Amino acid sequence: xxxxxxxxxxxxxxxxxxxxxxxxxxxxxxxxxxxxxxxxxxxxxxxxxxxxxxxxxxxxxxxxxxxxxxxxxxxxxxxxxxxxxxxxxxxxxxxxxxxxxxxxxxxxxxxxxxxxxxxxxxxxxxxxxxxxxxxxxxxxxxxxxxxxxxxxxxxxxxxxxxxxxxxxxxxxxxxxxxxxxxxxxxxxxxxxxxxxxxxxxxxxxxxxxxxxxxxxxxxxxxxxxxxxxxxxxxxxxxxxxxxxxxxxxxxxxxxxxxxxxxxxxxxxxxxxxxxxxxxxxxxxxxxxxxxxxxxxxxxxxxxxxxxxxxxxxxxxxxxxxxxxxxxxxxxxxxxxxxxxxxxxxxxxxxxxxxxxxxxxxxxxxxxxxxxxxxxxxxxxxxxxxxxxxxxxxxxxxxxxxxxxxxxxxxxxxxxxxxxxxxxxxxxxxxxxxxxxxxxxxxxxxxxxxxxxxxxxxxxxxxxxxxxxxxxxxxxxxxxxxxxxxxxxxxxxxxxxxxxxxxxxxxxxxxxxxxxxxxxxxxxxxxxxxxxxxxxxxxxxxxxxxxxxxxxxxxxxxxxxxxxxxxxxxxxxxxxxxxxxxxxxxxxxxxxxxxxxxxxxxxxxxxxxxxxxx
Numbered sequence: 001x002x003x004x005x006x007x008x009x010x011x012x013x014x015x016x017x018x019x020x021x022x023x024x025x026x027x028x029x030x031x032x033x034x035x036x037x038x039x040x041x042x043x044x045x046x047x048x049x050x051x052x053x054x055x056x057x058x059x060x061x062x063x064x065x066x067x068x069x070x071x072x073x074x075x076x077x078x079x080x081x082x083x084x085x086x087x088x089x090x091x092x093x094x095x096x097x098x099x100x101x102x103x104x105x106x107x108x109x110x111x112x113x114x115x116x117x118x119x120x121x122x123x124x125x126x127x128x129x130x131x132x133x134x135x136x137x138x139x140x141x142x143x144x145x146x147x148x149x150x151x152x153x154x155x156x157x158x159x160x161x162x163x164x165x166x167x168x169x170x171x172x173x174x175x176x177x178x179x180x181x182x183x184x185x186x187x188x189x190x191x192x193x194x195x196x197x198x199x200x201x202x203x204x205x206x207x208x209x210x211x212x213x214x215x216x217x218x219x220x221x222x223x224x225x226x227x228x229x230x231x232x233x234x235x236x237x238x239x240x241x242x243x244x245x246x247x248x249x250x251x252x253x254x255x256x257x258x259x260x261x262x263x264x265x266x267x268x269x270x271x272x273x274x275x276x277x278x279x280x281x282x283x284x285x286x287x288x289x290x291x292x293x294x295x296x297x298x299x300x301x302x303x304x305x306x307x308x309x310x311x312x313x314x315x316x317x318x319x320x321x322x323x324x325x326x327x328x329x330x331x332x333x334x335x336x337x338x339x340x341x342x343x344x345x346x347x348x349x350x351x352x353x354x355x356x357x358x359x360x361x362x363x364x365x366x367x368x369x370x371x372x373x374x375x376x377x378x379x380x381x382x383x384x385x386x387x388x389x390x391x392x393x394x395x396x397x398x399x400x401x402x403x404x405x406x407x408x409x410x411x412x413x414x415x416x417x418x419x420x421x422x423x424x425x426x427x428x429x430x431x432x433x434x435x436x437x438x439x440x441x442x443x444x445x446x447x448x449x450x451x452x453x454x455x456x457x458x459x460x461x462x463x464x465x466x467x468x469x470x471x472x473x474x475x476x477x478x479x480x481x482x483x484x485x486x487x488x489x490x491x492x493x494x495x496x497x498x499x500x501x502x503x504x505x506x507x508x509x510x511x512x513x514x515x516x517x518x519x520x521x522x523x524x525x526x527x528x529x530x531x532x533x534x535x536x537x538x539x540x541x542x543x544x545x546x547x548x549x550x551x552x553x554x555x556x557x558x559x560x561x562x563x564x565x566x567x568x569x570x571x572x573x574x575x576x577x578x579x580x581x582x583x584x585x586x587x588x589x590x591x592x593x594x595x596x597x598x599x600x601x602x603x604x605x606x607x608x609x610x611x612x613x
Contacts (some may be wrong), residue, residue, distance in 0.1 A: 013195060017106070019190050021086070069084065114142050121488050138154075202296075216277050232289040244270060249264070249267070306356065310380070387404055387416075423463055502526055527550075534547055
């Protein structure tokens with residue numbers, strides 16, 4: 001038995017603390033985690049930065065994508081405490097990670113940047129934690145900055161969340177100032193977990209990831225009983241049985257232990273290993289084989305639904321198998337991506353991928369390029385829409401190619417088309433209010449509420465079509481407010497909408513790879529942009545090429561590429577006009593014949609150029 005295990009075995013349940021760090025994106029969660037790990041001696045000081053951000057893309061962008069966990073031992077007033085920390089993502093796309101982390105914790109550090117104050121994601125995380133009954137410890141970070149205004153941040157916390165400013169801890173995670181005051185505050189304010197290690201085993205699956213050698217590794221929170229290698233356990237969701245191969249804690253990497261008991265959070269994997277990551281359903285309850293009748297399963301989590309769909313195609317069809325392997329490997333660790341095969345006449349075989357949001361999509365794309373060296377084409381993001389037929393059937397379609405050809409009404413079978421809306425909350429400084437309202441109205445938004453939560457900060461609530469949100473709305477909002485606005489959204493409902501399918505035709509033949517479902521008010525503007533952009537990438541042919549954009553049955557824009565032509569009059573000098581006309585007519589006949597048999601070939605590079613951002 002190692003020294004670490006001996007220390008943990010001596011700690012009773014009353015001296016366990018499980019907590020997570022939640023905040024708006026970029027308020028310093030991962031840096032604070034580093035300081036806490038250094039303070040408890042879990043990692044050596046001055047080592048690698050953001051030790052819990054394990055993906056390259058997380059380090060490069062400075063964001064957290066996946067919630068990471070770590071156990072720490074801390075000596076407070078002569079007694080050892082086992083403290084378990086979860087570092088959560090701050091971006092709205094990964095909200096499901098935050099709500100899962102809450103389930104394994106008894107409290108949370110609500111972190112606020114002293115220079116920025118409370119922002120949209122802080123508000124959303126607060127209400128999420130409040131609904132779960134977690135104890136919140138307010139922390140004001142970045143107090144070393146020249147523009148930090150800690151008094152304002154404390155006042156906002158008191159006015160918005162009714163949190164007592166006297167309980168707040170003021171720190172600077174970067175310089176390590178006052179960080180040592182955080183853990184005593186956690187020990188005194190966060191309640192210990194409840195559980196009994198003598199009862200039958202009951203554990204909750206919080207997260208899982210895939211390892212090539214060990215199969216699926218599960219991160220679990222144990223509520224009752226204890227678990228050790230060799231135990232036979234069964235899942236309530238799938239009914240499958242497994243033999244435990246190893247148990248341990250994250251300290252900060254996987255550290256094997258002889259057993260885990262009630263109140264602890266740790267990892268387990270099986271022997272023989274769990275092969276399919278689909279078997280690890282997050283939110284599932286496991287117990288010992290034979291104790292199924294004695295244990296009440298825990299309420300699970302809501303699986304996050306894909307909100308943004310893109311089609312991905314390999315640049316070279318020869319790379320199809322390699323790209324398929326790469327996508328499958330990444331989806332092993334990211335179950336929120338939905339995947340189905342798709343083919344296009346213009347771009348060949350590919351996939352339709354569903355993501356939680358546009359940042360999730362771009363992170364996935366970066367991981368494919370960096371970790372697997374894949375080169376791929378990604379179509380602009382689209383959202384699902386709902387079709388209601390005359391016989392009462394409802395159908396949700398995520399692929400624009402399957403959009404019904406019939407028009408609404410007109411006595412046909414199609415009754416109504418609906419698109420998804422989101423409720424979004426924007427917090428911004430008052431001076432940018434006019435610009436932001438203009439931006440929301442221009443994107444078909446409906447204002448729901450406008451309130452000032454301090455003299456200069458505004459909370460603005462809008463209902464906005466999801467299609468507008470994925471069309472780089474966040475980027476436009478950031479540029480309209482010089483990066484000061486913050487955005488949070490959640491699904492609202494489906495609403496009746498006048499949407500049409502916008503398509504590109506080349507010589508009256510539709511190009512299937514380039515189709516989008518848009519609102520009829522935007523069809524003309526987008527159609528004009530499309531034909532102008534596509535024209536730049538198509539080579540001239542021996543006959544006229546007509547590029548058109550159609551919305552439904554209506555043509556909304558057209559560009560013509562003139563053909564190459566031979567100068568048939570060059571050999572004539574002082575000839576009669578009828579002779580000239582005869583030669584030109586003959587050339588015209590030849591063109592007609594060529595156009596009838598000629599099939600326009602558009603190079604793959606034209607699509608790559610057109611789809612490139």
